[in-house]
Amino acid sequence: MPSSSSILGRSLEMDDAFSARCFARAYEAFHHWIEGTIEPVRSEVKALLFPAFAHSYLRIVKGDEEKVAGAFLERWTEAHASHFPEIEELKRGDLERLRRSKFEVRLSAVAAELVGEYLTRTANVSMIQLLNEHARIEIVESFSKGGGDAVLVEDEVNTRSELKLGALSSSVVDARARAFSTLPETFLDDDDDKANRYAAALLARARRPADTVESTARPLLSALEPTALAFSLSDARDVSTLKPSRDARRLAAGFADSSIRVYRVDEKTRTNKVAHEGPIYGLSWCTACRYLLSCASDGVAVLWDTETGRALCRYKAHAGPAWDVSWADLSRGHVFATCGADGGRVFTTDRPDPVRILAGHWGDATRVTFHPNAHYLLTGSTDKTCRLWDVRAGSYCRVLEAPSPVTSVDVSPDGHYAAAGCEDGSVRLWHLDSGAQVASHHPPKKKIRTTPVYSVAFSADAVALASGGKDRCVRIWAAIEDGRLSEPHRLFKTKATPVFDVSWTQKNLCLVSGPLLV
Amino acid sequence: MAARKPKKSASSLVHEWAKVVCGEANEQLQKASPAMRVEEIATEVALRVETRVRSLIQTAHRRRVGRRGEKLSVEDINGALESRGEPSLLRGSAGSRELDLKKLPSSSSPPREPSLALHWLSVDGNQPETAENDLEPMPREHELYVRKVTETIKGGESDERKLVFRSLRTADGLAGVAPALIKFCTDETRRKRSEGTLRNVVAALRALVLNRRARVELLLHDVLPAVLTCVVAKKLNSEVVREEAARCVADICEEFGDKYATLRPRVAKTLADALADDKPMGTRYGAIVGITALGPLAVATLLIPDAAALADKLQTKDHADARACSFALLQAILLYADHAAAASPKPTTMMIRRAA
Numbered sequence: 001m002p003s004s005s006s007i008l009g010r011s012l013e014m015d016d017a018f019s020a021r022c023f024a025r026a027y028e029a030f031h032h033w034i035e036g037t038i039e040p041v042r043s044e045v046k047a048l049l050f051p052a053f054a055h056s057y058l059r060i061v062k063g064d065e066e067k068v069a070g071a072f073l074e075r076w077t078e079a080h081a082s083h084f085p086e087i088e089e090l091k092r093g094d095l096e097r098l099r100r101s102k103f104e105v106r107l108s109a110v111a112a113e114l115v116g117e118y119l120t121r122t123a124n125v126s127m128i129q130l131l132n133e134h135a136r137i138e139i140v141e142s143f144s145k146g147g148g149d150a151v152l153v154e155d156e157v158n159t160r161s162e163l164k165l166g167a168l169s170s171s172v173v174d175a176r177a178r179a180f181s182t183l184p185e186t187f188l189d190d191d192d193d194k195a196n197r198y199a200a201a202l203l204a205r206a207r208r209p210a211d212t213v214e215s216t217a218r219p220l221l222s223a224l225e226p227t228a229l230a231f232s233l234s235d236a237r238d239v240s241t242l243k244p245s246r247d248a249r250r251l252a253a254g255f256a257d258s259s260i261r262v263y264r265v266d267e268k269t270r271t272n273k274v275a276h277e278g279p280i281y282g283l284s285w286c287t288a289c290r291y292l293l294s295c296a297s298d299g300v301a302v303l304w305d306t307e308t309g310r311a312l313c314r315y316k317a318h319a320g321p322a323w324d325v326s327w328a329d330l331s332r333g334h335v336f337a338t339c340g341a342d343g344g345r346v347f348t349t350d351r352p353d354p355v356r357i358l359a360g361h362w363g364d365a366t367r368v369t370f371h372p373n374a375h376y377l378l379t380g381s382t383d384k385t386c387r388l389w390d391v392r393a394g395s396y397c398r399v400l401e402a403p404s405p406v407t408s409v410d411v412s413p414d415g416h417y418a419a420a421g422c423e424d425g426s427v428r429l430w431h432l433d434s435g436a437q438v439a440s441h442h443p444p445k446k447k448i449r450t451t452p453v454y455s456v457a458f459s460a461d462a463v464a465l466a467s468g469g470k471d472r473c474v475r476i477w478a479a480i481e482d483g484r485l486s487e488p489h490r491l492f493k494t495k496a497t498p499v500f501d502v503s504w505t506q507k508n509l510c511l512v513s514g515p516l517l518v
Numbered sequence: 519m520a521a522r523k524p525k526k527s528a529s530s531l532v533h534e535w536a537k538v539v540c541g542e543a544n545e546q547l548q549k550a551s552p553a554m555r556v557e558e559i560a561t562e563v564a565l566r567v568e569t570r571v572r573s574l575i576q577t578a579h580r581r582r583v584g585r586r587g588e589k590l591s592v593e594d595i596n597g598a599l600e601s602r603g604e605p606s607l608l609r610g611s612a613g614s615r616e617l618d619l620k621k622l623p624s625s626s627s628p629p630r631e632p633s634l635a636l637h638w639l640s641v642d643g644n645q646p647e648t649a650e651n652d653l654e655p656m657p658r659e660h661e662l663y664v665r666k667v668t669e670t671i672k673g674g675e676s677d678e679r680k681l682v683f684r685s686l687r688t689a690d691g692l693a694g695v696a697p698a699l700i701k702f703c704t705d706e707t708r709r710k711r712s713e714g715t716l717r718n719v720v721a722a723l724r725a726l727v728l729n730r731r732a733r734v735e736l737l738l739h740d741v742l743p744a745v746l747t748c749v750v751a752k753k754l755n756s757e758v759v760r761e762e763a764a765r766c767v768a769d770i771c772e773e774f775g776d777k778y779a780t781l782r783p784r785v786a787k788t789l790a791d792a793l794a795d796d797k798p799m800g801t802r803y804g805a806i807v808g809i810t811a812l813g814p815l816a817v818a819t820l821l822i823p824d825a826a827a828l829a830d831k832l833q834t835k836d837h838a839d840a841r842a843c844s845f846a847l848l849q850a851i852l853l854y855a856d857h858a859a860a861a862s863p864k865p866t867t868m869m870i871r872r873a874a
Contacts, residue, residue: 198786198819225643236632240585263634279585492640493652
């Protein structure tokens with residue numbers, strides 16, 4: 001983007017009532033400062049006043065503080081006489097257009113610097129956040145004459161570029177299929193000769209043409225009448241993240257004491273590893289279920305070989321905590337992404353430094369996942385948006401608005417839909433190409449703020465969406481079929497297991513994992 | 519929870535605090551900025567402090583959600599402070615408290631290693647009635663059926679038993695009660711029971727395995743270990759139970775072995791391990807019977823290679839158990855020889871002679 005739309009990086013999320021009071025005060029301070037600046041600058045930066053005013057008003061209204069809102073509008077109407085039509089809109093309560101649009105403001109470099117300096121010095125967080133989100137500041141070389149007014153433009157991020165959401169080319173898919181077919185055929189890894197020989201003898205018998213086993217080619221399970229396998233970890237109070245491998249044979253568990261354990265389902269063994277400092281926040285298995293990535297509050301991502309149990313490589317990803325990590329779903333090209341307070345990072349396994357830095361969220365990027373064709377990746381953030389990033393360009397091409405800070409994201413296997421679970425327990429579904437919301441579910445009011453959705457996942461045939469969270473339930477949404485998320489299609493309660501992760505295998509078996517709290 | 523009230527009181531609390539602090543520092547404040555009243559300064563201070571505290575809590579909250587914790591912890595707040603370059607303020611409560619080492623062992627159990635357990639949360643859209651799933655209570659008629667079966671297993675008339683086992687073997691609609699029955703049976707094998715009860719338990723499990731409509735498949739992970747235990751248990755003084763359990767294991771392998779490729783190798787491993795020298799004679803007897811029940815292929819790969827050595831060892835001991843073992847081994851070899859003779863024109867007489 002040519003324009004520099006950010007004045008400062010971070011923003012502060014506040015609860016609505018508190019922020020309403022903050023915004024009234026913050027706007028007042030900002031207004032007085034602008035009125036007090038010297039002339040050539042003042043006529044320029046005055047253009048920022050109306051965007052700041054209008055969006056402050058929107059925030060106050062959102063905070064349900066009617067009295068404050070009325071007084072605020074009354075007090076400043078006169079100062080914004082030139083924006084009469086917009087003020088009328090505000091008075092009518094017709095707020096949708098303002099909410100969806102951005103103000104375009106042209107400022108000289110000097111003026112922009114002055115504003116930035118003032119806002120930073122006075123720590124006027126509310127105004128910083130507001131201008132970051134709703135004004136696009138274009139820097140021009142010289143002082144513009146007379147300083148034009150702010151121009152309201154429809155925010156066109158979601159229509160600006162065409163997306164290539166199709167599946168991967170067949171050669172890549174073939175490669176992936178080959179990776180699957182080369183999975184080892186011995187079932188027992190230890191050196192038990194007898195049992196191995198017996199297994200080999202059984203296999204040899206099964207391969208004889210007389211009794212080729214048809215039952216091994218089981219059909220896809222139904223996602224609407226799902227079969228769900230639950231992995232529950234007992235005596236694990238401080239477990240912080242769980243991830244089963246997609247062949248359902250292993251479970252990786254990260255703990256708050258910075259250790260990682262890998263459980264093998266059929267052997268009842270586990271390995272214990274430490275390479276981080278601080279709680280583990282994210283884990284991701286590669287497609288062939290051998291390599292594991294972990295990320296933690298130390299901002300580092302570590303690549304593990306689970307066959308040998310060794311840490312292969314460390315990637316310094318973030319200054320703050322690394323909230324999540326995700327492999328690109330490819331058998332070749334070892335690409336992965338991490339996310340943290342300073343945005344997303346794309347890595348290839350052979351380089352210690354990121355190959356792309358994805359900056360654009362106003363809050364922490366808390367979840368990341370690749371689009372199935374790996375050209376794009378989706379991040380969820382505490383700034384109440386999900387963003388779809390073009391990996392090659394390193395910029396975002398879709399902004400999807402969520403009702404509250406995002407705690408989980410997924411992209412459908414066909415590549416056309418995105419889903420997110422939020423901190424207030426709501427689940428939302430978007431059409432990626434248009435950036436439009438397809439369906440949404442909000443929990444009943446009284447449960448808000450207590451039940452984050454820790455995981456959402458599309459089934460392998462993209463027919464259903466599973467979500468699970470702190471409320472110890474797994475919900476199956478018949479996502480795309482009827483376009484509504486009014487009631488969960490199926491609801492499975494566990495007795496005492498908050499659902500940390502839901503995922504689906506290739507055969508459409510739903511895998512649910514969480515700690516058993518007793 | 520009333521979400522609103524405490525929040526407002528938090529704001530006003532900060533405000534009151536700021537008023538007190540500014541009131542105390544009244545003189546200095548007046549000197550520094552005579553234009554402002556103390557109340558104005560207090561309001562300003564309160565707002566700044568509240569913003570700062572809120573932003574700190576927000577950062578800590580982010581960490582809590584990140585580690586999917588139930589409550590905000592001391593570490594979360596310390597982490598938030600550290601990430602802002604500020605010294606951590608709070609310490610965990612355990613560090614400051616003195617522990618009496620003498621009382622420690624009795625007062626609390628040592629921390630246990632986290633362990634993994636699997637269960638079916640849902641099967642084809644229905645939640646099975648296992649202990650882990652949160653379900654409605656069992657219907658009355660199911661409850662009655664389960665009670666009848668468990669009472670009979672614990673000790674019923676022989677006619678009654680036959681009736682019950684036939685019902686378990688053939689009845690429709692057992693899918694709903696199967697989990698409860700299997701839970702009862704597996705619990706029963708863990709306890710020390712009379713031979714008769716155990717035999718009934720194994721027979722009941724076998725009947726359920728053979729009844730396809732009972733859908734034992736979903737509970738195999740509970741059934742198989744229990745039955746295998748009955749085959750190779752160390753402290754079990756009943757050959758009849760071992761034999762019945764061995765037949766049940768063979769049935770399970772027959773029924774589900776093709777579907778689950780690891781099932782047979784896993785059973786084979788358990789049985790082969792039970793043949794080791796340090797195992798009691800009863801366990802070895804169970805292993806031989808178990809392998810024989812699996813069929814000639816299992817005998818050929820698991821038993822025949824060591825048969826000669828095993829037979830030698832068994833012969834040195836003159837004990838009823840050892841004799842039973844020898845006899846079972848002989849039967850296994852006969853089965854294998856039969857099969858080998860049928861399959862190939864060359865009989866393996868050499869080996870049989872050595873083993874016998």
